[in-house]
Amino acid sequence: MNKGFQLHPDQASTFAPELDLLYFFVVIVCTFFFVLISVLVYAFAVKYRRRSDDERPALIHGNLPMEIAWSVIPLALMMIMFGWGAWLFFKVYQVPDGALEINVVGKQWMWHIQHPTGQREINELHMPIGRPIKLTMASEDVIHDFFIPEFRVKNDVIPGTYTTMTFEATMTGEFYLFCAEFCGTEHSRMTGRIVVLEDSEYEDWLAGGAADETPEEAGLRLFSELNCITCHGEVANARGPSLTGVFGEEVRLAGGDRLTMNEEYIRESVLQPRARIVQGYSAIMPTYQGQITEANLLNIIAYIKSLQGTTQE
Amino acid sequence: MSAVAQETVSEDEMPAVHFLNHVHTVKSWLLTMDHKRVGILYLLTISFFFLIGGINAGMIRLELMTPGADFMEADTYNTAFTMHGVVMIFFFLIPSIPAVFGNFIMPIMIGAKDVAFPKLNLASWYLFIAAGILGVVVTMMGGVDTGWTFYTPYSSTYSNGNVTIVAMAAFLVGFSSILTGVNFMVTIHKMRAPGMTWFKMPLFVWGMYATSLIMVLGTPVIAITLVLLMLERTLHIGIFDPALGGDPVLFQHLFWFYSHPAVYIMILPGMGVMSEIIACFSRKRIFGYEFIALSSVAIAVLGFFVWGHHLFIAGQAIYAGMVFSFITMMVAAPSAIKVFNWTATMYRGSISFDTPMLYAMAFIGLFSVGGLTGVILAILALDIHMHDTYFVVAHFHYVMVGGALTAFLGAVHFWWPKATGRMYPEGWARLAALLVFIGFNLTFFPQFILGYLGMPRRYHVYPPDFQILNVMSTAGASVLAIALVIPVIYLIWSLKYGKVAGSNPWQAYGLEWQMTSPPPAHNFDETPIITEDAYSYHTMNFKVKGSEDQKTLEEAEVEH
Numbered sequence: 001m002n003k004g005f006q007l008h009p010d011q012a013s014t015f016a017p018e019l020d021l022l023y024f025f026v027v028i029v030c031t032f033f034f035v036l037i038s039v040l041v042y043a044f045a046v047k048y049r050r051r052s053d054d055e056r057p058a059l060i061h062g063n064l065p066m067e068i069a070w071s072v073i074p075l076a077l078m079m080i081m082f083g084w085g086a087w088l089f090f091k092v093y094q095v096p097d098g099a100l101e102i103n104v105v106g107k108q109w110m111w112h113i114q115h116p117t118g119q120r121e122i123n124e125l126h127m128p129i130g131r132p133i134k135l136t137m138a139s140e141d142v143i144h145d146f147f148i149p150e151f152r153v154k155n156d157v158i159p160g161t162y163t164t165m166t167f168e169a170t171m172t173g174e175f176y177l178f179c180a181e182f183c184g185t186e187h188s189r190m191t192g193r194i195v196v197l198e199d200s201e202y203e204d205w206l207a208g209g210a211a212d213e214t215p216e217e218a219g220l221r222l223f224s225e226l227n228c229i230t231c232h233g234e235v236a237n238a239r240g241p242s243l244t245g246v247f248g249e250e251v252r253l254a255g256g257d258r259l260t261m262n263e264e265y266i267r268e269s270v271l272q273p274r275a276r277i278v279q280g281y282s283a284i285m286p287t288y289q290g291q292i293t294e295a296n297l298l299n300i301i302a303y304i305k306s307l308q309g310t311t312q313e
Numbered sequence: 314m315s316a317v318a319q320e321t322v323s324e325d326e327m328p329a330v331h332f333l334n335h336v337h338t339v340k341s342w343l344l345t346m347d348h349k350r351v352g353i354l355y356l357l358t359i360s361f362f363f364l365i366g367g368i369n370a371g372m373i374r375l376e377l378m379t380p381g382a383d384f385m386e387a388d389t390y391n392t393a394f395t396m397h398g399v400v401m402i403f404f405f406l407i408p409s410i411p412a413v414f415g416n417f418i419m420p421i422m423i424g425a426k427d428v429a430f431p432k433l434n435l436a437s438w439y440l441f442i443a444a445g446i447l448g449v450v451v452t453m454m455g456g457v458d459t460g461w462t463f464y465t466p467y468s469s470t471y472s473n474g475n476v477t478i479v480a481m482a483a484f485l486v487g488f489s490s491i492l493t494g495v496n497f498m499v500t501i502h503k504m505r506a507p508g509m510t511w512f513k514m515p516l517f518v519w520g521m522y523a524t525s526l527i528m529v530l531g532t533p534v535i536a537i538t539l540v541l542l543m544l545e546r547t548l549h550i551g552i553f554d555p556a557l558g559g560d561p562v563l564f565q566h567l568f569w570f571y572s573h574p575a576v577y578i579m580i581l582p583g584m585g586v587m588s589e590i591i592a593c594f595s596r597k598r599i600f601g602y603e604f605i606a607l608s609s610v611a612i613a614v615l616g617f618f619v620w621g622h623h624l625f626i627a628g629q630a631i632y633a634g635m636v637f638s639f640i641t642m643m644v645a646a647p648s649a650i651k652v653f654n655w656t657a658t659m660y661r662g663s664i665s666f667d668t669p670m671l672y673a674m675a676f677i678g679l680f681s682v683g684g685l686t687g688v689i690l691a692i693l694a695l696d697i698h699m700h701d702t703y704f705v706v707a708h709f710h711y712v713m714v715g716g717a718l719t720a721f722l723g724a725v726h727f728w729w730p731k732a733t734g735r736m737y738p739e740g741w742a743r744l745a746a747l748l749v750f751i752g753f754n755l756t757f758f759p760q761f762i763l764g765y766l767g768m769p770r771r772y773h774v775y776p777p778d779f780q781i782l783n784v785m786s787t788a789g790a791s792v793l794a795i796a797l798v799i800p801v802i803y804l805i806w807s808l809k810y811g812k813v814a815g816s817n818p819w820q821a822y823g824l825e826w827q828m829t830s831p832p833p834a835h836n837f838d839e840t841p842i843i844t845e846d847a848y849s850y851h852t853m854n855f856k857v858k859g860s861e862d863q864k865t866l867e868e869a870e871v872e873h
Binding site for chain 2: 002003004005006007008009019022023026027030033034037038040041044045048049050051052053054055056057058059060061062063066067070071074075078079081082084085086087088089090092093108141142143145147149150152153154155156158159160161163176178179180181182183184185186187188189191272289290
């Protein structure tokens with residue numbers, strides 16, 4: 001941070017040089033066309049300037065081969081840009097194996113960050129270098145956007161759903177964190193810093209930070225406090241389906257549809273339990289809408305994921 | 314073409330009676346059925362709104378001169394950029410060229426005595442005024458702070474601003490543009506003079522037709538969306554707010570389904586103006602006329618299928634993003650075709666550098682930058698980094714100011730002598746055009762760099778690293794402000810002291826240049842019959858300008 005006057009941001013993630021390469025390619029292509037047009041306009045303006053007031057140029061209707069050329073060539077170049085950009089876009093949304101999963105909750109006007117080991121931070125994210133990070137993001141109120149320019153990544157954080165983003169730092173140091181979606185009065189102060197540490201420093205930071213209960217532990221506690229356990233326990237003839245070993249698996253719904261048990265479905269089942277019911281159970285669960293925070297919802301999800309025992313997606 | 318100039322008036326004199334003075338009363342203006350007078354009413358009102366939008370822009374740039382919050386509160390800043398966007402888009406850019414010059418010149422260009430529905434035309438101005446009054450009232454009540462995009466659930470639940478009234482104003486002004494669009498479409502279909510086939514129409518008329526298509530098909534969608542927003546805000550019916558069971562991204566889909574095509578409402582008319590000006594000051598038929606004409610329609614149609622490029626990182630499916638990115642590339646092609654054709658029109662022309670042509674040449678360059686950076690933003694991966702940064706701000710200002718405003722200024726300088734019968738001082742006008750170009754680039758080019766560095770839009774305070782580029786931008790805005798005040802002064806001056814223009818000061822081809830300046834109240838005494846293509850400059854006899862005995866020279870007559 002405070003790098004002074006720059007013309008181009010540092011490349012601090014694995015994605016940054018890949019994106020910049022595409023950026024430089026399109027800037028060069030676009031500059032070529034801009035210069036071409038500008039030079040032609042200037043050259044024609046000078047060469048064919050009016051020399052006498054009664055000048056009458058000859059009629060030129062047009063030229064079909066030229067029309068085809070200046071339609072097809074730019075379009076072909078744009079198809080290259082489209083393909084390259086789509087490929088890279090697709091790639092950056094793939095979550096690599098072994099990613100460190102961190103939860104982010106945005107609310108007017110701060111970022112709450114919770115580490116899998118229980119540390120909580122506000123407007124700061126400490127992370128290790130050289131290790132993929134996956135953020136699962138939720139909003140308590142309006143739409144926010146988590147933006148780290150030097151990593152070249154950003155994604156909207158939308159109330160009522162989860163969004164994710166993945167990145168891997170290649171440079172230690174401090175980097176800007178901005179909220180990029182207008183979210184009200186103090187939008188421009190909903191900023192913070194990303195602190196990228198060497199592995200050993202990161203371990204020290206984890207050890208030094210007052211580790212709260214981990215998301216899984218908090219989820220376990222909430223599971224009893226909110227009485228989830230009453231119906232979703234490991235007993236025969238329970239009123240709700242068992243949640244052990246189901247995350248990432250396919251479940252069959254009343255009515256015959258199937259879906260994969262994921263974060264979104266757990267979220268929906270807590271907030272709007274009667275929307276989609278697992279086959280064999282009746283719609284008796286009350287809604288927890290308004291009674292649970294986004295952070296606690298993420299804790300419950302972390303707990304249900306931990307009931308797995310197997311590797312997650 | 315048949316000659317239509319009033320026989321009793323020599324072409325270099327002011328006619329004794331014309332549309333401005335044949336009746337004088339205020340009532341005759343407020344109840345006018347004359348398309349030309351409606352155009353003048355619009356010119357006066359949108360100029361007022363441009364001033365309001367410009368003052369807000371000035372406040373924004375002043376605040377951003379320093380990284381801290383030293384000129385205004387956060388809420389005041391948020392209101393300033395919202396009012397800047399709402400006023401400039403809904404009350405200046407969308408009505409600018411269509412409602413002023415579409416009304417004033419388009420019916421004359423096709424040889425009609427008026428638009429198809431003169432009363433509807435006047436009604437559209439009154440709707441505009443009603444919406445404008447709401448807008449002014451809201452400003453006095455403290456404005457609104459949602460950004461011109463009104464994203465939910467901020468706008469529907471969290472904002473303390475006067476969202477409902479502003480949404481109502483945008484709703485009303487939308488109906489004003491629907492009425493204008495319907496009117497233009499019917500006029501162009503049914504009221505062309507005999508012989509004026511579709512491919513003999515001036516390209517400005519093609520631009521108006523494509524624009525009207527979008528106004529009529531797109532505007533109802535924003536109207537419905539704003540009604541839904543008002544319902545949720547006032548009656549708490551859950552449509553967009555997830556806390557009420559709604560979907561916030563649905564709003565973005567509906568909003569951009571109109572608002573992206575609305576970008577083409579703002580730029581297509583400007584493209585039409587460009588074709589008129591470049592042909593006139595190159596004395597050439599437009600190169601590839603059919604390609605320019607049909608590319609306007611292609612833009613209007615394809616423009617309806619690209620809205621999702623505003624939602625690449627807003628939770629939209631990756632595959633949907635790919636489709637929208639692809640179609641956005643397709644819609645860039647017709648714009649490129651136009652730019653190449655305008656450039657080719659200058660080839661072997663006879664080019665003069667009167668003020669409208671200076672604006673036209675600026676337009677080609679600035680619009681190219683705006684269009685090319687649009688392609689950059691449409692590339693999926695790049696949009697991850699650039700979305701919601703100053704790169705986007707710079708991009709759309711290159712299109713909206715570098716493109717649409719430059720075209721509007723070009724149009725004002727091109728048709729001012731026709732509308733008022735007077736010339737403005739050419740030297741001052743050229744100076745202002747040059748200052749607009751310099752001021753504009755100094756304001757907005759640094760914002761591309763700021764954007765890639767990561768400065769987000771709508772930031773009231775920012776890290777000190779970004780200050781130098783922001784200071785450059787503010788300096789540019791000051792130059793731009795001065796450059797925009799100069800024309801106001803010399804144009805008003807010209808109304809009384811300007812040289813008499815005569816019917817055809819530019820020696821331009823087209824029906825509007827064959828009638829007196831200002832035009833007679835009912836345009837044509839007898840309906841013209843069209844035999845030649847538009848831009849038949851190769852059939853004209855040009856006279857030598859500037860000599861004292863101008864009137865003794867042969868009158869420019871259009872050959873058959």
